[in-house]
Amino acid sequence: xxxxxxxxxxxxxxxxxxxxxxxxxxxxxxxxxxxxGVFVMNRELSFAVHGIAExxxxxxxxxxxxxxxVVLGSVFGSLIxxxxxxxxxxxxxxxxxxxxxxxxxxxxxxxLALSLYPxxxxxxxxxxxxxxxxxxxxxxxxxxxxxxxxLIAMVVMWRPLSFASLDPEVAAARGVPVKWLGIxxxxxxxxxxAAAVQVVGALLxxxxxVTPAAAALRLSSSQVWVPVLSVLFALVSMxxxxxxxxxxxxxxxxxxxxxxxxxxxxARIVAFAKKKAEVTR
Amino acid sequence: MNSVLSITGATxxxxxRVIWENINLDVKPGEFIAVIGANGSGKSMLLKAILxxxxxxxxxxxxxxxxxxxxxxxxxxxxxxxxxxSGLPLKAIDAVRFGLDGHNYGLPLPSxxxxxxxxxxxxxxxxxxxxxxxxxxxxGGEMQRVRVAQALIANPKLILADEPLSALDLNHQAVVSELxxxxxxxxxxxxxxxxxxxxxxxxxxxxxxxxxxxxSVGTPDEVLRSEVLSELYGAEIDVVRNQGRIVVLGAxxxxxxxxxxxx
Numbered sequence: 082x083x084x085x086x087x088x089x090x091x092x093x094x095x096x097x098x099x100x101x102x103x104x105x106x107x108x109x110x111x112x113x114x115x116x117x118g119v120f121v122m123n124r125e126l127s128f129a130v131h132g133i134a135e136x137x138x139x140x141x142x143x144x145x146x147x148x149x150x151v152v153l154g155s156v157f158g159s160l161i162x163x164x165x166x167x168x169x170x171x172x173x174x175x176x177x178x179x180x181x182x183x184x185x186x187x188x189x190x191x192x193l194a195l196s197l198y199p200x201x202x203x204x205x206x207x208x209x210x211x212x213x214x215x216x217x218x219x220x221x222x223x224x225x226x227x228x229x230x231x232l233i234a235m236v237v238m239w240r241p242l243s244f245a246s247l248d249p250e251v252a253a254a255r256g257v258p259v260k261w262l263g264i265x266x267x268x269x270x271x272x273x274x275a276a277a278v279q280v281v282g283a284l285l286x287x288x289x290x291v292t293p294a295a296a297a298l299r300l301s302s303s304q305v306w307v308p309v310l311s312v313l314f315a316l317v318s319m320x321x322x323x324x325x326x327x328x329x330x331x332x333x334x335x336x337x338x339x340x341x342x343x344x345x346x347x348a349r350i351v352a353f354a355k356k357k358a359e360v361t362r
Numbered sequence: 363m364n365s366v367l368s369i370t371g372a373t374x375x376x377x378x379r380v381i382w383e384n385i386n387l388d389v390k391p392g393e394f395i396a397v398i399g400a401n402g403s404g405k406s407m408l409l410k411a412i413l414x415x416x417x418x419x420x421x422x423x424x425x426x427x428x429x430x431x432x433x434x435x436x437x438x439x440x441x442x443x444x445x446x447x448s449g450l451p452l453k454a455i456d457a458v459r460f461g462l463d464g465h466n467y468g469l470p471l472p473s474x475x476x477x478x479x480x481x482x483x484x485x486x487x488x489x490x491x492x493x494x495x496x497x498x499x500x501x502g503g504e505m506q507r508v509r510v511a512q513a514l515i516a517n518p519k520l521i522l523a524d525e526p527l528s529a530l531d532l533n534h535q536a537v538v539s540e541l542x543x544x545x546x547x548x549x550x551x552x553x554x555x556x557x558x559x560x561x562x563x564x565x566x567x568x569x570x571x572x573x574x575x576x577x578s579v580g581t582p583d584e585v586l587r588s589e590v591l592s593e594l595y596g597a598e599i600d601v602v603r604n605q606g607r608i609v610v611l612g613a614x615x616x617x618x619x620x621x622x623x624x625x
Contacts, residue, residue: 122449239468239469240463240464243460244465251439251441252465255433255437255461256435298451302451302453302496303453304451304453308451
């Protein structure tokens with residue numbers, strides 16, 4: 082194997098228009114992934130994200146098998162998982178066990194549906210590991226709708242959800258519907274996961290919905306900067322990943338996850354250096 | 363003058379276990395009431411019931427003439443000390459601001475006016491220097507003062523404080539006690555849950571003493587007496603006054619020997 086098999090940027094200008102939709106979809110995903118990720122972190126929902134993603138994959142695979150719209154199936158699976166987690170998993174401990182029970186079940190159903198599907202193998206694995214040129218116009222349209230729903234919900238909920246995350250008892254005392262907000266947030270999270278599964282694949286959703294926010298929280302505790310950095314990191318990972326994948330034969334996901342991981346690593350090192358400088362000053 | 367809070371025949375029981383029974387209490391504006399009792403006597407439950415977060419077995423509670431329900435911006439609530447998750451992207455000043463507008467939907471957009479109010483509230487609890495510290499990095503005592511600032515910032519009609527002094531050093535106990543007490547001047551009523559009455563004894567108008575399903579209401583001199591507490595506990599209790607401090611001896615003698623409780 083030669084490096085030129087993996088990277089070949091010679092026809093880059095001709096390839097770029099082909100992934101125009103993917104770039105747009107990636108930017109939309111980065112936006113909602115970065116924002117939703119902030120609350121995934123402070124409400125300890127990382128594991129739930131993974132669980133929702135597996136059921137989203139199962140939904141997409143089943144819909145693919147029975148000849149229905151894959152995006153719709155993905156949303157369907159996500160919402161079912163999110164609803165179960167939101168209603169039954171009020172406390173972190175319950176939630177973790179519910180996610181752990183749902184996850185292998187979802188993955189199993191997904192694998193079953195894919196094995197029965199007579200189509201090409203590349204289509205099958207796309208749902209798990211992501212696909213670069215798979216974003217056609219209808220898919221982009223449905224992702225835009227999902228992005229808008231998530232964005233509007235996040236803007237409306239932002240302040241009371243922050244209050245409820247800080248101090249649920251006081252927030253409830255002042256009239257924040259703490260329980261309902263928690264449920265609505267998990268459902269919004271489900272929509273964001275379903276959108277992300279379309280591009281990065283079910284197995285790698287965490288790289289978009291958790292890693293950027295985790296990196297941002299290493300660097301700041303500001304209400305403004307954490308979401309801004311989180312979106313920025315998600316954007317760099319997504320767009321960078323797509324552009325790199327374009328020049329080669331590898332799928333998009335390894336690039337996205339590697340960039341996202343490197344950003345996290347750098348954030349940790351910077352935070353560590355900052356802390357050390359503060360102590361020795 | 364109308365009551366801020368009126369509790370009528372309030373009873374809370376879980377099956378056979380009676381937490382408290384038939385509490386009647388009318389709280390006037392500007393009144394400071396100490397709620398005292400051992401662990402498990404249902405002090406926090408009483409606050410939860412007033413907040414509408416705990417249903418009563420019988421009786422009713424009215425705030426400003428209306429039956430309480432969850433969610434009231436005219437009540438300032440300081441919950442019992444609890445650690446804050448360090449993953450929250452919030453500064454102390456943001457947390458205090460939630461006392462003004464945390465219940466409103468939308469984004470917490472910058473506001474000079476709210477920032478100034480939040481900073482002033484923090485300075486009142488001697489925490490102005492913590493304004494831009496992350497809430498996750500605050501110590502227990504620092505977070506407790508932030509919570510007091512958050513509860514008082516909107517000038518609530520009723521302040522419900524659940525052991526607000528528990529994580530504080532003596533100096534800050536005095537600062538916080540005095541600050542809560544001065545809210546009475548603007549007509550706020552205070553229910554102050556504590557297991558030690560001494561830091562607030564100068565401010566207390568009346569005491570609600572909870573013990574083993576029973577209770578007693580009255581001025582500190584009426585309630586904090588050997589006969590009254592012996593009757594409540596059904597055991598020999600000594601209330602000793604020494605240099606302005608009140609010490610209750612033997613409140614737990616039936617459970618542990620050699621125990622004393624500072625009320």
